[in-house]
Amino acid sequence: MSKPVLQVEHLVKQFGEFVAVNDISFNIKPGEILGLLGPNGAGKTTTIQMLLGLVTPTAGSIQMFGLDLATDREAILQQVNFSSTYVSMPQALTVEENLWVIARLYGLSQIQQRVDGIVKRFEMGDFRHKVTRKLSSGQSTRLGLAKAFLTEPKILFLDEPTASLDPDIAQKIRSFLKEERRSSGLSVLYTSHNMHEMEEMTDRIIFLQRGKIVAEGTAKEIVARFGQADLEEVFVKLAREE
Amino acid sequence: MMEIFYWPFLDLVIWGFITVYLMKFQGQIPGAVTFFLGALILWDVLFRAQQGITISFLEEIWSRNLMNLFASPLKPSEFLAATMVMSVLKVMAVSVVMVVCAGLFYSYNIFVIGMWLVPFVLNLVMTGWIIGVLTTALIMRFGQEAEVLAWSMVFLFQPISCVFYPMEVLPRWLQAIAWMNPAAHVFEGMRAVLNASVSPIVHLAWATGLNLVFLGLVVAGFHWMFELCRERGLLVRIGE
Numbered sequence: 001m002s003k004p005v006l007q008v009e010h011l012v013k014q015f016g017e018f019v020a021v022n023d024i025s026f027n028i029k030p031g032e033i034l035g036l037l038g039p040n041g042a043g044k045t046t047t048i049q050m051l052l053g054l055v056t057p058t059a060g061s062i063q064m065f066g067l068d069l070a071t072d073r074e075a076i077l078q079q080v081n082f083s084s085t086y087v088s089m090p091q092a093l094t095v096e097e098n099l100w101v102i103a104r105l106y107g108l109s110q111i112q113q114r115v116d117g118i119v120k121r122f123e124m125g126d127f128r129h130k131v132t133r134k135l136s137s138g139q140s141t142r143l144g145l146a147k148a149f150l151t152e153p154k155i156l157f158l159d160e161p162t163a164s165l166d167p168d169i170a171q172k173i174r175s176f177l178k179e180e181r182r183s184s185g186l187s188v189l190y191t192s193h194n195m196h197e198m199e200e201m202t203d204r205i206i207f208l209q210r211g212k213i214v215a216e217g218t219a220k221e222i223v224a225r226f227g228q229a230d231l232e233e234v235f236v237k238l239a240r241e242e
Numbered sequence: 243m244m245e246i247f248y249w250p251f252l253d254l255v256i257w258g259f260i261t262v263y264l265m266k267f268q269g270q271i272p273g274a275v276t277f278f279l280g281a282l283i284l285w286d287v288l289f290r291a292q293q294g295i296t297i298s299f300l301e302e303i304w305s306r307n308l309m310n311l312f313a314s315p316l317k318p319s320e321f322l323a324a325t326m327v328m329s330v331l332k333v334m335a336v337s338v339v340m341v342v343c344a345g346l347f348y349s350y351n352i353f354v355i356g357m358w359l360v361p362f363v364l365n366l367v368m369t370g371w372i373i374g375v376l377t378t379a380l381i382m383r384f385g386q387e388a389e390v391l392a393w394s395m396v397f398l399f400q401p402i403s404c405v406f407y408p409m410e411v412l413p414r415w416l417q418a419i420a421w422m423n424p425a426a427h428v429f430e431g432m433r434a435v436l437n438a439s440v441s442p443i444v445h446l447a448w449a450t451g452l453n454l455v456f457l458g459l460v461v462a463g464f465h466w467m468f469e470l471c472r473e474r475g476l477l478v479r480i481g482e
């Protein structure tokens with residue numbers, strides 16, 4: 001049994017009286033794709049922000065690669081990346097310039113080679129010299145994903161990675177993710193409101209509700225446990241219990 | 243509120259002290275043009291140094307790029323160092339434009355100040371950094387609502403920087419405050435050099451000492467604020 005690359009223990013985040021994340025524990029193993037599911041306000045984003053070191057937990061611990069995020073922040077973040085539809089990149093720079101900045105930020109070598117490779121893999125050749133502000137939302141999403149993969153992370157946090165992508169590109173991204181996981185042992189924490197995508201992509205799902213984990217297991221196990229037809233029905237049932 | 247109270251008040255204070263200065267030393271201000279143009283160019287050095295830091299931070303907010311930066315291995319101290327480099331580049335570009343324009347339009351040569359210009363500029367850049375880091379920390383804490391500080395904060399320091407008039411024009415209680423402002427010592431030093439009266443070395447020593455102390459304090463304050471913002475989840479909410 002391989003050791004988890006990410007280990008979260010009794011994580012709590014409180015903003016004043018409001019408890020955004022309430023004593024959750026989970027792990028991700030090498031090469032595993034873990035789905036994080038829950039209605040808006042369930043604590044998914046806050047959890048990811050804590051895993052990225054952007055928000056300090058009120059209690060609990062986060063360990064990645066055997067290191068503690070509280071004390072080894074830079075060493076951990078060197079091996080981690082993320083993509084979120086809510087984050088953009090400097091608008092005045094071109095796609096290629098933005099990728100160069102990210103590569104420099106992570107201290108990568110052979111930058112041009114890496115940038116060329118990622119541009120090709122994400123089919124961004126047509127707009128690699130376009131300034132970021134002129135990109136369509138689908139192209140921006142692809143840039144965000146390319147940025148995340150450019151640094152060859154060991155753990156990737158993907159917050160609705162295929163939102164605003166057309167079905168063809170979304171399918172290619174999903175295939176790419178599966179291939180990366182298979183070839184490099186990449187571990188992924190994946191959030192999406194597309195339940196079919198969650199069923200297709202994830203090995204395991206944890207379902208958050210009001211900051212707590214209310215269900216954990218494979219998509220099939222969760223569906224069976226709640227006696228529903230599919231994951232979407234489980235989601236609706238749990239969300240309406242709020 | 244800024245337009246109704248802040249700017250008119252600052253204008254009144256600055257021009258009030260200039261008027262007092264001109265009345266007090268009527269006809270006895272040697273090389274008035276040298277004083278005022280030189281002071282204006284040097285003030286711009288401080289202003290651009292501050293802007294270089296604060297605007298760099300704001301640009302990251304505007305482009306929703308802060309998460310990319312702070313979820314990377316970048317340390318807050320490295321981020322600050324990068325903005326300081328940007329600030330120096332901006333100061334260099336703006337200074338060239340100002341010096342050339344002053345020469346072309348008014349036959350004014352800033353280099354009459356001589357070699358003292360180098361430590362004066364270095365000290366003003368440091369003072370600009372101090373105000374810039376302070377402003378950035380406040381924007382980080384209070385979000386985009388505090389964005390206006392990027393353009394207004396520095397002018398709060400202008401009356402006590404004694405840019406266009408000597409420190410002795412200020413009321414005694416304000417002189418005590420101005421004495422703690424490194425920029426005031428630079429401008430006092432500049433007037434001393436232009437008057438060829440006394441060496442500016444004492445003022446330069448004060449300016450450098452104060453700059454080092456305040457820079458250390460604001461950088462430590464920035465780190466403290468960064469941790470506070472992480473704790474309260476403010477870092478991810480800026481610009482939302």
